[in-house]
Amino acid sequence: MILHLFPLIFWAILAILVITPIAIKIAVRFQLIDHPNTAPHNVHQYPIPKAGGLALVLGIVLLNLLSGNLQSETIRAILFSAVIVFFFGLWDDTYRLSPRWKLAGQILAAALLISQGVYIRMLGNLIVPNLVLTLIWTIGITNAFNFVDSMDGLAIGLAAVASAFFMLVTVDASQPALSILSAIVLGSSIGMMYFNTLPAHTFLGDSGAQFLGFSLAALGIAYTPPGLPQPSSWFVPILLLSVPIFDATLVVISRLMQRKAVYQAGLDHTYHRLVNLGWPPSRAVLTMHLFAIISGCLAFVALPLPPLWANLIFAAAALTGLVILFWLERQEAR
Numbered sequence: 001m002i003l004h005l006f007p008l009i010f011w012a013i014l015a016i017l018v019i020t021p022i023a024i025k026i027a028v029r030f031q032l033i034d035h036p037n038t039a040p041h042n043v044h045q046y047p048i049p050k051a052g053g054l055a056l057v058l059g060i061v062l063l064n065l066l067s068g069n070l071q072s073e074t075i076r077a078i079l080f081s082a083v084i085v086f087f088f089g090l091w092d093d094t095y096r097l098s099p100r101w102k103l104a105g106q107i108l109a110a111a112l113l114i115s116q117g118v119y120i121r122m123l124g125n126l127i128v129p130n131l132v133l134t135l136i137w138t139i140g141i142t143n144a145f146n147f148v149d150s151m152d153g154l155a156i157g158l159a160a161v162a163s164a165f166f167m168l169v170t171v172d173a174s175q176p177a178l179s180i181l182s183a184i185v186l187g188s189s190i191g192m193m194y195f196n197t198l199p200a201h202t203f204l205g206d207s208g209a210q211f212l213g214f215s216l217a218a219l220g221i222a223y224t225p226p227g228l229p230q231p232s233s234w235f236v237p238i239l240l241l242s243v244p245i246f247d248a249t250l251v252v253i254s255r256l257m258q259r260k261a262v263y264q265a266g267l268d269h270t271y272h273r274l275v276n277l278g279w280p281p282s283r284a285v286l287t288m289h290l291f292a293i294i295s296g297c298l299a300f301v302a303l304p305l306p307p308l309w310a311n312l313i314f315a316a317a318a319l320t321g322l323v324i325l326f327w328l329e330r331q332e333a334r
Helices: 002-029 052-066 073-095 099-115 127-148 154-172 176-196 205-222 236-240 242-257 270-276 281-302 307-333
Strands: none
Touching: 002 052, 002 154, 002 176, 052 073, 052 176, 052 205, 073 099, 073 176, 073 205, 099 127, 099 205, 127 154, 127 205, 127 242, 154 176, 154 205, 154 236, 154 242, 154 281, 176 205, 205 236, 236 242, 236 281, 236 307, 242 270, 242 281, 242 307, 270 281, 270 307, 281 307
8 A cells, every 4th residue: 555655755755855946036026035134043154945834735636636546535635725824924024923923823823723523532522622732733833833943954954853753654554545645744754855954945935834733733733543543543643743742832931931932933943952052954954864863763663552551652752851841941041
């Protein structure tokens, strides 16, 4: 079953390699440019077009259309909702939206997703708590990817790792539509890495990072492995997206402790802290990608185990993350 996904990965890579230069020209034409020194985290030396989001949306939607995957109601719900997030992100890339408007766009997209029947069902018949969890998850992961997009190639690499694991786990769960979407996101992310890794020719922008985050969050909701007890599988999406979750948690806790605005841009992300410890930028990015791969492998190790052992593995991983989080926070305070 998995063999038919590799042509999709191949075509997605080629599509992004073709579309991105066109998207860059469009971004330059409409002055969708990230200029140096306009924010604390803008450390690049030259103006960079924010065309990554446009290229990813065009490539991913087009390939899902051509592959026939949009015939799936679930895929239509995921992509149409993610496109709403993209447009609000594009609006922010162009005019710098207030956090309130960004949140409004994310809530609107999550509401559309829920209205199409894609929402968390972990709490059984307790509809309202399930819908609240869905809002928290989708908005949280969307912003986590936006937060972690702090260095060339970092967020797109994490998206590639997560989508690769989602492709494998949805194949195992016999959810072919989700496997196809995951394969297309994987190929698109690989293609975008050519333009987004250091030194970047284009940035993802809020539009690209939030589009990827929302799409992967929705994939995590739609993933439902048959024949496995929910207590052994509920944490799989969390482990597959653990690095963005870790980074967002670190930033939020740190800023709350310092009584700073959570949405304020800064140099306090995981990547910046590793560089401040003396790590070369490329090694810091590679380390975060490596942890994402290790965490994804842990999800596969835990998945077939009895609920007790599976949850013990997840608890150990979460505890390790907390230890690293407070260690990084302590190093920053010195």
